[in-house]
Amino acid sequence: MKALIISADGFEDSELLVPYYRLKEAGVTVDVASLKKGAISGKHGYAIEANHTLQEIKPGEYDLLVLPGGKAPEAVRAAKAALDIVKAFFLDNKPVAAICHGPQILVSAGVMRGRRATCYKTVAGELRQAGAAYEEREVVVDGNLITSRQPSDLPAFMREIMKKILRKP
């Protein structure tokens, strides 16, 4: 099994590191893609290696997409290659998990219409404007889409992610 995390400088450290380590615990191969290859830095100073550029990613090779929050989604949502990856996951109905500001990338990819979802409270407005039904809950699962609000939701977020990918054939 293979997971892809897309992020950039300014990521919310725990929202990237907790899924990263949790997926590896389960034996999942985890790739990190960003605008360019090399170390990206979190708000709290953790560094993690982006081992791929967005351009290099073949979405068909992955079973899960994770979009952490922080300031990173602001940069990621401006990259067409990231939005193309998101759309490919949705077209294949494959699991996409976004937390905090991560759903901003989904808004820019235009995949939120008619979806139930949550996000960081300041992002709720643009989620609604994009046609989603915003819910104030620790985790919302709607088909392939798993969303959470903030770091304290990570236990529920990871529980639903692991359920979703371990159910896969």
Place this chain on the structure above:
Amino acid sequence: MKALIISADGFEDSELLVPYYRLKEAGVTVDVASLKKGAISGKHGYAIEANHTLQEIKPGEYDLLVLPGGKAPEAVRAAKAALDIVKAFFLDNKPVAAICHGPQILVSAGVMRGRRATCYKTVAGELRQAGAAYEEREVVVDGNLITSRQPSDLPAFMREIMKKILRKP
């Protein structure tokens, strides 16, 4: 099921947060005990609430003890109440998991003689002096004792912790 994390200011953030969220994901109740009640701060600036003082802890109520690293173990190992908790876990043969500088607390509690274990590389000397057989591996399991070296070992560390506590009746 109930887990206890003992730490203090200066903890290595990911070594506390990853176990904290992972255990909660599995439905485990997690208490955090420190020298005094209230927020403790990690090296990277994360704050977590210590909801108990060390003195308040009844070790018999817990199924797992976790000792994160960073600078915190230096303060924790000087607290007799912490060492008494560690000894109680070992006497009951209950799971104790320590990472990075966390094993320093085990050294001070005098429970390392004849044990196979690992730790952060700069701590290896005092582990050996305490009578332990130091191993340079991502995780070492010896009976009730689970030890790891550093944050990048967290997947293996958590995998062994979860195996150990989920095997419990």
